[in-house]
Amino acid sequence: MSLQAVLVANRGEIAVRVIRTVQALGLRAIAVYSDADAAAPHVRLADEAIRLGPAPAAESYLSVERVLQAARDAGADAIHPGYGFLSENAAFARACVDAGLTFIGPSGDAMEALGDKVSAKAAANAAGVPVLPGLSRPGLTDEDILAFADGTEDVFPLMVKAAAGGGGRGMRVVHERAQLAEALGAARREAIAGFGDDTLLVERYVPRSRHVEVQVVADTHGGVVHLGERECSLQRRHQKVVEESPSPVISAATRERMGSAAVELFRHAGYVGAGTCEFLVPYDTPDEFFFLEVNARLQVEHPVTELVTGLDLVELQLRIAGGHPLGLTQDDVQLRGHAVELRICAEDPSSGFLPATGTLEGYAEPRGAGIRVDSGVALGSEIGSSYDSLLAKLITFAPDRETALDLAVHAVGDLHLLGVTTNAGFLARLLESPEVRAGDMDTSMIERGVAAVGPGEADVVRAAVALAAIERLLLSEHDAGASADPWDTLVGWRIEGEAPIEFKLLPPGAKEPIVLHVSGSPADLLVTHGEDEWPGAVERVDATRVAVRIGGRRTLWHRAARGQERWVAAGADAFAFTVVEPAVQGADAAGSGALEAPMPGTVLSVRTAEGDAVSEGDVLVVIESMKMELSLTAPADAVVSAVHVSEGQSVRQGQAVVELESGED
Structure with missing residues (x-):
């Protein structure tokens, strides 16, 4: 392989995952880190680690210049971006090439054509792939979107989506016109914080549907193949929490049609590397599908595809970047067995899946045949609010779906992360639900309460x-x-x-x-x-x-x-x-008339002042934690007697932010 040293421009479990394959191929692995990650596992695992800057992503993992300087300092000849951060930034991909580095991913042109939801939707439409109706073009303003909503009949419910990135950030479901302006502002803020790009699009929201995606890999020699589909319908806040391959409802004929559509789209765009084509599948008609977006990168859920195909996707990425052909045709791709992935996140399901923070005072991983853990944490890891809440991924593999689900329930019972609240118990109950066992799933079922969020x-x-x-x-x-x-x-x-x-x-x-x-x-x-x-x-x-x-x-x-x-x-x-x-015993620091911060984070905005008369539902304070916004609203008509926070201030969970008095005489 022509590559010698690979800098992994990411953190957490994906950095660990990439570093392991880089080293297994005999290459030198270089990690980068922020001050918050100085003691992180990926830093210790790498052959060399270079500090990028302070904890804020804009000053570390999202800084193109700092990442490129780290590559120069370490003598790297290639950069693997992982997912999130700069992984779908076309300017970064081009900057790597300009700096004489191999970018392990698609070209900047292909990324712009398919990595951005707006241009990808246009490309899919031109290729004859079914798309959802809506408004999608470069440079849409809030006024454009509001005018579209006003001038189109039966437009609601509407999905507002960030054109860049993924993971559910920058997405809002809007059910009526009065909610649209606020949703646009929140989506743009999340998109800027998460991806550095606040471009939006809107499309018709389908209340009950499945989320199915197809993995594609393409080399520089014209070889393009798909590696089957992944079922990703189990989501909360539009973020996936459980994925599996293959989908329990996609027939062999539909798999071939979806896979062929994805391959044709990638081939048309001149895409090179690993990428995913995502489809919305109506719940009642699983033989239909509509294009959603392309993820021009590796994805969090790639391990389930690896297990059912027997392929190492990171190794394929590295070999493609080194100029080698895929070495396989579509006929060589065979799906065997069933794989399930659980995303273990620092969050509290009983509090609306709000992010959680803390220190891992206890940590144990399950072991055994058919069990894989991709983890970015270790005993003593500090779990803060600066980055995504994903801590680890638990993946199981078995000859059939029922056995894979049983193994996942067993394995998550042996995965212990003590010191920070996680969703592990909820995921175990979710996999035990009759609907999931039957494969009767859609993207809104978690919100409908299919599984108890907490123990009894x-x-x-x-x-x-x-x-x-x-x-x-x-x-x-x-x-x-x-x-x-x-x-x-x-x-x-x-x-x-x-x-x-x-x-x-x-x-x-x-x-x-x-x-x-x-x-x-x-x-x-x-x-x-x-x-x-x-x-x-x-x-x-x-x-x-x-x-x-x-x-x-x-x-x-x-x-x-x-x-x-x-x-x-x-x-x-x-x-x-x-x-x-x-x-x-019995102390109550916040007092009975206080609004408390439900999670640690940073105050984005304060929309009230002492003496204001507020109505039930008024937004008083907006807090951001782990790239998610939460609005604190007045629980009833009241008068603000004190405001304890200001914009930019850090708050702890349970801290009183606003004091209220009854508005009655």
């Missing part, structure tokens, strides 16, 4: 009981290592023997703690909660795992701690608790 109350109490037992064991271990002086022990005593220990464990969002009493020794203990009693025992297995036997049932729990915070997990759900001290 009984599960929370069970976790609290286990934690109390574990804390009792830890106190005994402490005392065993203490001096003979009874005043050094932490377990209390009475004349008649050891005193029960009281634990007050506060779940997130709860007003009152769960109060538990533990009596006896770790080998023979009794946990009580009100009138309920749980006899059992607890023993240490290793540094991070403890076996708890309650009522004859033995369960292995992972446990982690930081200060007064505790996390335990015995399956896909991780349970967080705060050990409440009596002095602070």
